[in-house]
Amino acid sequence: MKILGVNLKDLIPEKAKQEIDLKALKGYTVALDGYNMLYQFLAAIRQPDGTPLIDSKGNITSHISGLFYRTINLIEEGVKPIYVFDGKPPEMKKKEIEDRINRRQQYAEKYQKAKQEGKIEEAKKYAQASTSLSNKMVEDAKQLLTYMGIPWVQAPADGEAQAAYMAKKGDVYATGSQDYDSLLFGSPKLLRNLAITGKRKLPNKEEYIEIKPELINLNDMLKALEITREQLIVIGILLGTDFNPDGFKGYGPKTALKYVKEHRDPIKALSSLKVNDEDIDIMKIYEYFLNPPSNPNYKIEWRDPNEEKIIDMLVREHDFNDDRVKKALERLKKSFKESVKSKQARLDNWF
């Protein structure tokens, strides 16, 4: 799965991350990046040749299937998910969004070609790379979550920024996404690998590795690297963000870290950089990560699942199997009572 935001992967010190069991999150509330989760479902839930799940009317349903079953499994493990959805992207993201659409279009063409030629594995690879979420799909997800009684929050802009805000405030234990942006936004804890579980095939090998949830602690990270969050944002800008996708030539994790340490003051570090593209304002990007738009007036409310509506949507509208859905609903109701609704749910504690 390609990382779309800032790629901090090689910068995270071993000390700041740990593999955890889903069970370790029992009782905790997490703010999940809705767009990121849906994207992963849509990319992953496909037939060997790349065809997604489709209902009799031709609507893609992979995202709904993934969201439905994965959310129930999380709740069954005692995790309390809240989904956060992106709002309007900032103007400076425009170029990256356009580029993404173009890239996906190219992959979509390659997908069709490979499929026609009967190259199954290649077709799937391109199908996944061409994955794009429509507004309709996001609306589907919001509707299903509402019926399921799972809270979701509309972010004014970046969903990861909103999730980070909620985590900083202490309303949620951690943010959940495959991307690292929420760390720049100041989320104290980031959970990765929450949408994907179990075994994953190693590229080009017939080997499978176990994917486990990964918890990254921002404070531990900053401490180990001996930098501040402000300096981390500068590193992000050097490596490349959604607002300056190419980053700065010659800067990888090592040199970027060295650079911010040498300059100490993040503002001075930024102003010493020469930007070739006049459309890119790195000081504005810095400000955006440091203080992004977020909505303080959200409410987190769990409701009893509306079985009728769920069956209506999944079975009648989208041809899901009646027995399967009902069986999953039973699990949802049962675990709802056990964890989500229990009054004495453990207090989220952090240190």
Added chain:
DNA sequence: CAATATTA
């Protein structure tokens, strides 16, 4: 990805 069916 997750649920179910098939097999060893």
Added chain:
DNA sequence: TAATATTGG
């Protein structure tokens, strides 16, 4: 019963 393959929509 547990590991592996297939289907789901």
